[in-house]
Amino acid sequence: MDSAKRFTVLLDGVACFSTQHEDGARQIYAFHYPGDFLGLHGFVFPRSVEFSEVQALTSCSIGTIDRDALEQAMQRHPALGRALWRAALTEVSIFRQRLVVSRRPALQRVAYLLCEQLVRLGDDERVIPLTQIDVADAAGLSVVHINRVFQELRQLGVLSKQRLIEVVNKDRLHELAAFDPGYLDPGEALSQWDLHIEN
Structure with missing residues (x-):
């Protein structure tokens, strides 16, 4: 196209x-x-x-x-x-x-990525419709490494034991990631701008 x-x-x-x-x-x-x-x-x-x-x-x-x-x-x-x-x-x-985020340790990098997806999906959403391979390819990790990270997140009580990616403790996930969602919204001020193109 x-x-x-x-x-x-x-x-x-x-x-x-x-x-x-x-x-x-x-x-x-x-x-x-x-x-x-x-x-x-x-x-x-x-x-x-x-x-x-x-x-x-x-x-x-x-x-x-x-x-x-x-x-x-x-x-x-x-x-x-x-x-x-x-x-x-x-x-x-x-x-x-x-x-x-790519310079951060793997656990924090993955936690940050998962926090971002929750914001994108909406406040009430807990299930992230991605696979571990998708997350690995976004975080720059091998499948073996991402599997270890997900096991650790489950042990920390952040993710459910299910195969799908379900966040059960959003606050703890945010804490692990040191997550700041401000970059996902350029700000309300943008909608109030009047843009003019001068010749």
Whole structure:
């Protein structure tokens, strides 16, 4: 799909933004949930050379909008343009935070990643619809290492004993991660901006 001409939104399912390395290893940069824009960078920077891709992790449904139609809609409804800009800033914040957290010990890195997913999914959600392999590829860990980390999180009473990733002690998870969710929301001030482009 030509991201320069089409704008894509995930309607249902879970997807990720990832790169496949020459050795076959996958690096996941971000996870996408229903309502997320897919390949937003391709819309904001249509001429950029991109070696990453959006990959479905479950059965997914998407919606597409013609670029010209979207630009016309943004002219009629400035709030739509602000929402698009806010989504782009959030995506960049997630990439930046992934770099910051990548230097931390494995347990804290995984805990931080799980905290991020809970925020993205909503306050009441406890089950994270990812596999251990997905988390390993996002945290830059081997499958063996991620298995040890999950065992430790279960021993600490953070995760349930189930095979699915179910958080049973969110406060303890936040404490282990030293989690600060501020990067996931650029702030309310953004919605109050009036943007003007001068010739």
